[in-house]
Amino acid sequence: MMTIVCHGDSLTEGSDLNKNYTWPRLRQSLYQDGRAEFAEASESLHPQAKGLAALAYMQGIRGQVESARLSALMRDLEIPLIPVLVSMEQAGIGVDLNAFSAFLDDVSAQLDELTRSIIAHAGEPFNIRSSQQLAAILFDKLDIKEGGKTATGQRSTANQVLEGIRGRHPIVEDILEYRMLEKLRSTYLEPLPKLVDEGSRLHTHFNQLATTTGRLSSSRPNLQNIPIRGKYGPRMRACFTAGPGNLLAAADYSQIELRVLAHFSKDPALLDAFRNDEDIHTRTAALLTDKPSRDVQPDERRNAKTINFGLIYGMGPQKLARELDITVNQAKEFTERYFEKLTTLKAYYDTIVKDAESNGFVTTLAGRHRLLPELHSRNNQMASQAKRQAVNTVIQGSAADIIKMAMVAAHKDKELAALGARVILQVHDELIVEAPEASISAAGERLKAIMQTTADLDVPLKVDLGIGKNWADAH
DNA sequence: CGAAGACCT
DNA sequence: CAGCCAGGTCTTCGA
Numbered sequence: 001m002m003t004i005v006c007h008g009d010s011l012t013e014g015s016d017l018n019k020n021y022t023w024p025r026l027r028q029s030l031y032q033d034g035r036a037e038f039a040e041a042s043e044s045l046h047p048q049a050k051g052l053a054a055l056a057y058m059q060g061i062r063g064q065v066e067s068a069r070l071s072a073l074m075r076d077l078e079i080p081l082i083p084v085l086v087s088m089e090q091a092g093i094g095v096d097l098n099a100f101s102a103f104l105d106d107v108s109a110q111l112d113e114l115t116r117s118i119i120a121h122a123g124e125p126f127n128i129r130s131s132q133q134l135a136a137i138l139f140d141k142l143d144i145k146e147g148g149k150t151a152t153g154q155r156s157t158a159n160q161v162l163e164g165i166r167g168r169h170p171i172v173e174d175i176l177e178y179r180m181l182e183k184l185r186s187t188y189l190e191p192l193p194k195l196v197d198e199g200s201r202l203h204t205h206f207n208q209l210a211t212t213t214g215r216l217s218s219s220r221p222n223l224q225n226i227p228i229r230g231k232y233g234p235r236m237r238a239c240f241t242a243g244p245g246n247l248l249a250a251a252d253y254s255q256i257e258l259r260v261l262a263h264f265s266k267d268p269a270l271l272d273a274f275r276n277d278e279d280i281h282t283r284t285a286a287l288l289t290d291k292p293s294r295d296v297q298p299d300e301r302r303n304a305k306t307i308n309f310g311l312i313y314g315m316g317p318q319k320l321a322r323e324l325d326i327t328v329n330q331a332k333e334f335t336e337r338y339f340e341k342l343t344t345l346k347a348y349y350d351t352i353v354k355d356a357e358s359n360g361f362v363t364t365l366a367g368r369h370r371l372l373p374e375l376h377s378r379n380n381q382m383a384s385q386a387k388r389q390a391v392n393t394v395i396q397g398s399a400a401d402i403i404k405m406a407m408v409a410a411h412k413d414k415e416l417a418a419l420g421a422r423v424i425l426q427v428h429d430e431l432i433v434e435a436p437e438a439s440i441s442a443a444g445e446r447l448k449a450i451m452q453t454t455a456d457l458d459v460p461l462k463v464d465l466g467i468g469k470n471w472a473d474a475h
Numbered sequence: 476c477g478a479a480g481a482c483c484t
Numbered sequence: 485c486a487g488c489c490a491g492g493t494c495t496t497c498g499a
Contacts, residue, residue, distance in 0.1 A: 228483075
């Protein structure tokens with residue numbers, strides 16, 4: 001079920017470790033992320049055996065693990081997580097095939113109509129899915145002024161560009177609509193129903209070794225990128241259901257990354273906001289504008305949200321300027337003002353980078369490491385990117401640690417088991433649990449309690465809970 | 476197989 | 485003067 005890929009190198013069944021993956025490279029990988037040792041173990045075995053096999057495999061390389069000081073992370077988090085993932089993969093999530101089918105019919109009909117309309121506007125048939133052909137139609141034939149270039153210098157036809165030239169020609173609107181519907185058809189509506197089992201359930205593969213930060217990834221099919229926004233997001237999510245007699249509960253960590261940031265940085269403003277359960281974006285806006293929270297305007301809150309979100313990624317003034325539609329200089333002032341108000345936060349950022357530079361790696365809450373050799377690059381752009389990665393990895397990776405701890409705790413929880421509940425999906429800051437109708441409420445509340453108490457931070461962890469027959473209703 | 480694009484947190 | 489924020493998966497095109 002689970003193909004393990006380690007930093008791009010596939011470990012195939014029966015492969016000789018020394019042949020396909022040299023020891024220095026493995027040690028490096030272990031040291032970096034502490035998750036490589038069950039790669040070999042998981043691969044060739046039935047999923048049920050994955051956990052045990054990983055442990056057995058562990059024995060052979062314990063020395064390496066301990067020398068990397070990663071045994072606790074492995075022993076207490078990653079290895080216990082394996083049977084949890086196996087259970088989630090085997091459980092799968094219910095799919096409403098009739099809803100899928102009706103949805104596909106609607107989308108196909110609209111795509112046919114849009115294709116006719118677009119070809120008519122263009123005056124000649126062409127492949128709408130080809131960005132090259134589309135650019136030729138838009139920018140040469142129809143003489144619309146181009147809106148931007150791709151990384152390789154081509155004239156971009158990306159959504160963001162098309163949004164900007166929306167009013168100039170009716171074809172643009174049709175193409176945006178076409179793109180959205182074509183994505184739904186080709187990625188979700190057509191492939192997914194082919195993958196369901198006899199019980200109409202869909203089983204993903206949770207990959208424990210795919211990311212550099214410690215997050216999981218999901219593939220074949222990816223159930224971590226099911227549409228939720230846009231005109232058809234809710235309808236898409238409503239196609240994912242609980243089994244007969246069951247309901248779903250969705251438990252979302254609220255602002256977990258900013259809470260992690262508050263915990264590590266000890267910034268008084270952030271700590272205070274979360275301890276008083278205030279709206280963090282409104283609070284930031286109030287700080288920036290020197291107003292009481294109740295006087296913050298919607299656009300001021302939106303700007304604060306962008307900056308709060310952006311600082312998890314180490315957003316620069318250019319990007320901020322574009323996001324907020326202000327000049328770069330204004331953005332610089334905005335950022336400066338932000339860090340003047342949150343001086344402890346600024347100091348913490350500097351500390352992460354300084355420690356990373358001297359250690360060569362950053363460390364997350366659970367003791368996961370990420371090596372960042374590019375921090376010492378003479379290339380400024382590379383070094384800057386590594387700095388952003390350092391900050392982001394500590395935050396994103398620690399949030400990943402926390403939800404993994406919650407998953408392990410939930411899996412062994414007697415109360416959830418007694419309620420007939422099982423966790424079936426994880427989407428980075430969200431867990432989906434399925435249980436019989438009569439016990440779903442208790443199961444949701446129990447899961448919520450586990451998620452809120454599994455890690456002890458300097459700020460409370462907040463979890464939003466929703467219950468419903470399908471994934472849309474559970475939000 | 477890389478580029479472009481679109482979906483997610 | 486340009487510089488465009490972190491982590492993923494999947495589909496399609498075109499060489």
